[in-house]
Amino acid sequence: MKWRDSMAPAGVCAHETTTRHAGAIYPFLFETGRRIPGVVVGVELSGGTFSFDPFTLYASGVLSNPNMVVFGQIGRGKSSFVKTMIYRQLTFGRGAYVIDPKGEYSALGHACGVTPLALRPGGPLRLNPLDLVGDDIHEGAVRRLQLLESLVSSSLGRDLFSRERSALELALHDVQQSTNTATLPLVSNALLQPSAESARSIYSSQEQLCDDGREVGLELRRLVTGDLKGLFDAETSSSLDLDQRLVILDLSALYGSEALGLFMVCATAWVQQLLQRQRNAGRQSLLVVDEAWAILNDVAVARWLQSSWKLARAWGVSNIAVLHRVSDLKGVGSDGSEQQGLAQGLLLDSETRVIYAQPTGEVDAARDLLHLNETERSLLVKLPRGVALWKVGNNSSIVRHLVGQRERQIVDTDGAMG
Numbered sequence: 001m002k003w004r005d006s007m008a009p010a011g012v013c014a015h016e017t018t019t020r021h022a023g024a025i026y027p028f029l030f031e032t033g034r035r036i037p038g039v040v041v042g043v044e045l046s047g048g049t050f051s052f053d054p055f056t057l058y059a060s061g062v063l064s065n066p067n068m069v070v071f072g073q074i075g076r077g078k079s080s081f082v083k084t085m086i087y088r089q090l091t092f093g094r095g096a097y098v099i100d101p102k103g104e105y106s107a108l109g110h111a112c113g114v115t116p117l118a119l120r121p122g123g124p125l126r127l128n129p130l131d132l133v134g135d136d137i138h139e140g141a142v143r144r145l146q147l148l149e150s151l152v153s154s155s156l157g158r159d160l161f162s163r164e165r166s167a168l169e170l171a172l173h174d175v176q177q178s179t180n181t182a183t184l185p186l187v188s189n190a191l192l193q194p195s196a197e198s199a200r201s202i203y204s205s206q207e208q209l210c211d212d213g214r215e216v217g218l219e220l221r222r223l224v225t226g227d228l229k230g231l232f233d234a235e236t237s238s239s240l241d242l243d244q245r246l247v248i249l250d251l252s253a254l255y256g257s258e259a260l261g262l263f264m265v266c267a268t269a270w271v272q273q274l275l276q277r278q279r280n281a282g283r284q285s286l287l288v289v290d291e292a293w294a295i296l297n298d299v300a301v302a303r304w305l306q307s308s309w310k311l312a313r314a315w316g317v318s319n320i321a322v323l324h325r326v327s328d329l330k331g332v333g334s335d336g337s338e339q340q341g342l343a344q345g346l347l348l349d350s351e352t353r354v355i356y357a358q359p360t361g362e363v364d365a366a367r368d369l370l371h372l373n374e375t376e377r378s379l380l381v382k383l384p385r386g387v388a389l390w391k392v393g394n395n396s397s398i399v400r401h402l403v404g405q406r407e408r409q410i411v412d413t414d415g416a417m418g
């Protein structure tokens with residue numbers, strides 16, 4: 001393809017060249033490699049710049065979904081890539097929402113003029129995970145019920161029985177009838193004191209319905225007076241600016257806690273109603289769940305995350321999950337197990353996979369789960385920091401992520417080592 005330098009001053013013969021040569025003269029402006037449109041990520045080791053944009057690739061039919069998973073050993077540059085991706089995408093008017101379990105996105109926030117929302121027990125900030133909304137009242141209620149079921153079954157360590165599920169559904173219905181703002185404590189109370197109308201609707205008695213939902217009600221109560229207390233147990237703090245283009249939820253005060261997965265699920269649920277607002281404002285956004293292994297470790301909450309992944313296209317959202325090992329997806333569970341189904345479902349719904357170096361013991365699982373060829377498999381143990389194997393739909397590239405001078409302080413997590 002010919003390219004004509006339209007910036008040539010009047011009277012001077014305009015420069016005309018091919019895009020291949022222009023790529024060499026003007027790096028970062030022209031693609032010479034695979035020509036993926038989007039923000040620049042870095043350079044392909046086979047030559048040329050490498051760019052990426054999940055939304056344009058989806059619109060052009062290269063990808064059938066806009067989601068991404070990023071794998072890699074500790075310190076290989078996963079979060080650095082995600083931070084610069086956000087920084088660069090914001091320039092193009094996109095929004096970004098980050099679940100930040102280690103509290104390491106504050107430099108990015110600072111560079112963008114945004115203060116992270118720090119959630120800490122006893123702190124002033126409350127988020128209501130049941131703020132979840134949908135396109136209609138029914139969809140919002142379904143998402144709330146899914147979330148409640150995931151939280152309780154994860155906490156109980158088992159799936160709910162059908163009578164418990166019905167009791168939960170009726171309790172949520174009762175709460176939604178009486179208030180516009182359902183909260184976890186209100187649902188817990190409604191389970192422990194079901195209404196006569198709810199009991200009648202399933203041809204049962206109040207005593208029986210109370211009995212059916214009692215264990216779920218008590219477990220939910222335990223959660224809101226224990227792990228989730230003071231964070232996710234009330235209406236969302238009214239002081240929050242819900243229309244910021246970059247929202248960072250800093251969960252570092254909860255990092256290392258056994259309930260980290262539950263905290264992350266509640267935080268992600270709350271963020272999803274912001275995404276809905278963004279969509280209504282016509283803005284496409286990234287939703288980053290860093291350290292997503294904490295969610296995926298638990299089958300019940302992984303189910304919920306997967307259902308959220310499925311909403312990506314409808315909401316104009318590109319979900320990005322950051323994981324360490326491929327086996328974080330539990331894809332190596334027994335054949336036909338639910339874990340395997342979930343892992344494969346999440347991968348199918350994440351057509352872009354960015355794979356940094358993996359430990360030797362993981363490469364076979366990576367090959368099988370990500371359908372790598374032998375060359376790609378053997379490369380995985382050798383990739384240096386900042387270099388990843390990119391699988392975008394059917395295309396593969398080895399890419400060195402480039403960090404600009406101004407971006408260095410955004411990505412630095414080695415400060416203490418300096």
Ligand SMILES: Nc1ncnc2c1ncn2[C@@H]1O[C@H](COP(=O)(O)OP(=O)(O)OP(=O)(O)O)[C@@H](O)[C@H]1O
Pocket residue numbers: 072073074075076077078079080081385386387400401402403411412413414415
């Ligand atoms: N492409 C790169 N160019 C230069 N430095 C980089 C690059 N990628 C990462 N680094 C540096 O490597 C360090 C570790 O990176 P990062 O925190 O992104 O790793 P990580 O894979 O997210 O680690 P963890 O698994 O612990 O979360 C950072 O200090 C960052 O500055």
Ligand SMILES: [Mg+2]
Pocket residue numbers: 078079080290
């Ligand atoms: Mg990281």
